[in-house]
Amino acid sequence: MKAIKQFRVTKQTRIKDQDAEQKPLSGGDKTKDKEQVAELAAQIGVQQEILYAGQQHKLLVVLQGIDTSGKDGTVNGVFSGVNPQGIRIVSFKAPSSIELAHDYLWRVHQQVPQKGEIAVFNRSHYEDVLVTRVHDWIDDSECQRRYAQICDFERMLAETGTTIIKCLLHISKDEQRSRLQERIDDPSKHWKFDMQDLEERKYWDAYQQLFGQAMQATDADHAPWYLIPANSKTHRNLAIASIVLETLNDLKLALPEPKPELSGLVIK
Structure with a gap:
C-alpha cells in the first residue's frame, strides 16, 4: 500500500497514544531503514531539481x-538531498508586534512556495487554532471561523498551483517525557530545552483533542492530512519521505523541452 494512502487521515481517524509506536514501513532492521530513508531523500533531490527546472x-x-x-x-532527514536553492524552510515562532497587527494568515501567505520551489513549514498557520485555543486566547466560535478561513486559504493555494502535504508528527506522552529528560540530562542538548515546554506539557490532553479537531475540520483532497507515528525517528522520516516522493512522482514532473536554437551550438 502506498504511504499516501496508509497514513492519510479519514473521518474515522482518532489520535491514540499507543499508535505512536507503530512502524508499518519498517523492515525490522534500523540500519536498513536508515539506508532506505537516505535513498528516498536522494530521489526527492532528483525530483526537486526537475521541479525547479x-x-x-x-x-x-x-x-x-x-x-x-x-x-x-524531519527536515534534516527527509530533505537532506535537496539543493538549497530549491527549498525554503520556514519556522513559525510567536508572532511579532507587526505580525499581530495584521490578520493571522498575513505572515503565512508571504512564505508559501513560489513556482519551482518546495517550502517546508516547521509549525504553521495551525498554531493559530491550536495554542490559541488551548490557552483560551480565542473562543470556540472564533476557532470555527478560522478553520473555515484556513480551508479557503489552502483551496486558493491549490487552485493556483500549489500541491499541499500536511503531516502531524504523533508521539506518545511517555516518549515526549523521555526526549525532554534526555535534553536535561545531556549538557550538550541544554540549548534545546525550554522551561516553557514543561508548561505546555500540562495541556497534553487538550492539544491531542485539538490536533484531532483541526485535522478533521481542514482535511481535503487538495490539502490532505497524514497522521505519522513518530516515536521512532527513523520510521517517522521513512513515512514522510515516502509520502513526499510519492506526491512528487504523482505530479509527473518533466524537464523543459530542449531549446532548438541550442542544437549544434559550439562554444569557442
Missing part, C-alpha cells in the same frame, strides 16, 4: 506536532 509546480509541506515530536529532525 520546470518552474510550474509548487510544493508546500506542513509539519505540525507537539514539542519534541521531531519537526527539525
Whole structure:
C-alpha cells in the first residue's frame, strides 16, 4: 500500500497514544531503514531539481506536532538531498508586534512556495487554532471561523498551483517525557530545552483533542492530512519521505523541452 494512502487521515481517524509506536514501513532492521530513508531523500533531490527546472509546480509541506515530536529532525532527514536553492524552510515562532497587527494568515501567505520551489513549514498557520485555543486566547466560535478561513486559504493555494502535504508528527506522552529528560540530562542538548515546554506539557490532553479537531475540520483532497507515528525517528522520516516522493512522482514532473536554437551550438 502506498504511504499516501496508509497514513492519510479519514473521518474515522482518532489520535491514540499507543499508535505512536507503530512502524508499518519498517523492515525490522534500523540500519536498513536508515539506508532506505537516505535513498528516498536522494530521489526527492532528483525530483526537486526537475521541479525547479520546470518552474510550474509548487510544493508546500506542513509539519505540525507537539514539542519534541521531531519537526527539525524531519527536515534534516527527509530533505537532506535537496539543493538549497530549491527549498525554503520556514519556522513559525510567536508572532511579532507587526505580525499581530495584521490578520493571522498575513505572515503565512508571504512564505508559501513560489513556482519551482518546495517550502517546508516547521509549525504553521495551525498554531493559530491550536495554542490559541488551548490557552483560551480565542473562543470556540472564533476557532470555527478560522478553520473555515484556513480551508479557503489552502483551496486558493491549490487552485493556483500549489500541491499541499500536511503531516502531524504523533508521539506518545511517555516518549515526549523521555526526549525532554534526555535534553536535561545531556549538557550538550541544554540549548534545546525550554522551561516553557514543561508548561505546555500540562495541556497534553487538550492539544491531542485539538490536533484531532483541526485535522478533521481542514482535511481535503487538495490539502490532505497524514497522521505519522513518530516515536521512532527513523520510521517517522521513512513515512514522510515516502509520502513526499510519492506526491512528487504523482505530479509527473518533466524537464523543459530542449531549446532548438541550442542544437549544434559550439562554444569557442
